Amino acid sequence: MAKSLIALAAGAAVVASAIAAVSHTGATGVVLQRMEAMSEMSASMRVLGPMMQGRTDWNADALRAAAELIAGHGAEMTELFPEGTGGAPSRATPAVWSEWDEFARLADLLKAASTALAASADQGMVAGDAESSSLAGELSAGTRAATEALLAQLPNGELFRLVNQTCSGCHSKYRGRRN
Ligand code: HEC
Numbered sequence: 001m002a003k004s005l006i007a008l009a010a011g012a013a014v015v016a017s018a019i020a021a022v023s024h025t026g027a028t029g030v031v032l033q034r035m036e037a038m039s040e041m042s043a044s045m046r047v048l049g050p051m052m053q054g055r056t057d058w059n060a061d062a063l064r065a066a067a068e069l070i071a072g073h074g075a076e077m078t079e080l081f082p083e084g085t086g087g088a089p090s091r092a093t094p095a096v097w098s099e100w101d102e103f104a105r106l107a108d109l110l111k112a113a114s115t116a117l118a119a120s121a122d123q124g125m126v127a128g129d130a131e132s133s134s135l136a137g138e139l140s141a142g143t144r145a146a147t148e149a150l151l152a153q154l155p156n157g158e159l160f161r162l163v164n165q166t167c168s169g170c171h172s173k174y175r176g177r178r179n
Pocket of ligand 1: 024031034035036038039041042045070077089090091092093096103104106107110163164166167168170171174175
């Protein structure tokens with residue numbers, strides 16, 4: 001009896017780890033690591049989005065934690081894309097490596113904009129205006145360098161939009177179809 005229970009438990013553990021291993025379509029190593037980092041950032045965006053839109057109460061600590069998680073992953077993102085790690089099951093396109101400078105710029109921008117967003121947590125929500133929105137557009141496109149001083153001028157409504165645009169801008173350039 002005891003023996004069969006142990007066997008049952010061991011069997012269940014094998015099934016559970018098999019499920020975990022295929023949860024990202026069979027990815028392993030650094031590819032799995034970056035997929036997990038991306039998924040964690042998505043979870044943070046689901047905290048930030050409703051707060052920035054006033055649909056959930058402002059919570060400075062929660063905002064800081066979510067923005068800092070994104071900044072941390074932004075800082076390590078280029079290390080998670082070593083050359084030669086494209087191809088199924090990864091959805092990274094070859095352009096990641098042929099346009100490495102632009103890919104790295106977007107990773108840096110993600111880190112810098114989310115760091116500035118975290119630093120604004122105690123201000124409450126501050127909406128942008130035409131001028132700050134145009135500055136954010138230039139930083140997003142890379143026509144102006146996203147220095148700490150310029151980012152500090154942006155109201156956090158614009159900083160959040162900039163973070164969001166950096167996710168989607170990078171995906172539209174460097175994330176391909178599901179393999
Ligand atoms: C510098 C480029 C870049 C930035 C910035 C970026 N991503 Fe990604 N993201 C990618 C690439 C490339 C992939 C595909 C990775 C792969 O399949 O190997 C990806 C994949 C993903 C995935 C799918 C993960 C999976 O399980 O397969 C999610 C979710 C995601 N990103 C969310 C985000 C969010 C949220 C942000 C912003 C907070 C963000 N990403 C910022 C490049 C980026």
